[in-house]
Amino acid sequence: MDDQYHMETLAVRAGTLTTEFGENSEALFLNSSFRFKSAAQAAARFGGKEPGNIYSRFTNPTVTMFQDKLSALEGAEQCVATSSGMSAILATIMGICSAGDHVVTSRSIFGTTVQLFTNILKRWGLEVTLVSLTDVDAWKAAVKPNTKLFFVETPSNPLTEIGDIARLAQVAHAAGAYLAVDNCFCTPALQQPLKLGADIVIHSATKYIDGQGRVLGGAVLGSKALIEPVYGFLRTAGVTMSAFNAWVFVKGMETLQVRMEAHAARALAIAQWLEQQPRVARVYYPGLASHPQYVLAKQQQRLGGGIVSFEVKPRAGQTEQEAAWEVIDATQLISITANLGDAKSTITHPASTTHSRISPEARAEAGIKDSLIRIAVGLEYVEDLKADLQLLTQA
């Protein structure tokens, strides 16, 4: 099916399993275990000689439908669904790396991922080097004999820097390492990292795959050989996606393509409008010609995505943070929350929330100013969103 049909069709049709009742939408299997016809069948299932469901920690039909649909969209051989995006990242490292292995990643990855790598996994013997996302030579220079994995997130949060997936894949492969891409911001609707040379794709399904801010989940995708040990970790450790959450995600994926196009169209309109406003010093959006990696973004992603960040110009006597907080507090419609990928637009002050746990010096080095605001553009009418940001129009 995957070769025959286009993305929109796969999003609606791929991965569906139908029971004897002939339901036209995917069924929710809220049960922990599955019955066998005989002791021999139980033995065959447990021994891996017969495919089929055993126990929902590692086999559940609704979760299987989620995995098969997302595999079709990413062009992956295999997918493992997990309880959250963070557990997808943990399962990837646990499945693929061992103590003493080295991971190269960028400073501009999701904050909790940095914490997982540097505070927790380091204690278990993982070596981690942080480099600049956009400097391919720095990735090359960071390689050591024990380098096992490059871990990339593109576009980055909140500054929407672009990592060059194809070039980083070449550098990783030349070093005998794998390239993993956290594809949370684009989803396969806008970017398919495996087709660009990446080995592993990771998702926080919590974001755009759900699309309405309801449930948590994650996924790891790639070739059978690479994903099998990740599945082995999940089967044993139980970082499992619940069947209910899988059912919500399957429903979300049917509309993923149309939603991502709608998010991106609104985000581009907002970004272009922001560039015209007297109180805006700078706008970060990969779909703008002013973005330093506009050309690369155009090659690598179908559209700019739904995240726009910008710096506010303080009024006389205001600090940068006061200026940003004033704009945020003046909104009536947009939700003040750090989540993203929701139909409801959200507004965040990264320096005092998502990036507050890193030192002011590290924040400055990462280019995250106190005047920076991030908007995850939802699906509301664009003019209503602009009206909610009217403060920016007053010089």
Ligand SMILES: *Cc1c(COP(=O)(O)O)cnc(C)c1O
């Ligand atoms: C939210 C997020 C995660 C973590 O996902 P959870 O589902 O919250 O565990 C990982 N990577 C990126 C880019 C994210 O935005």
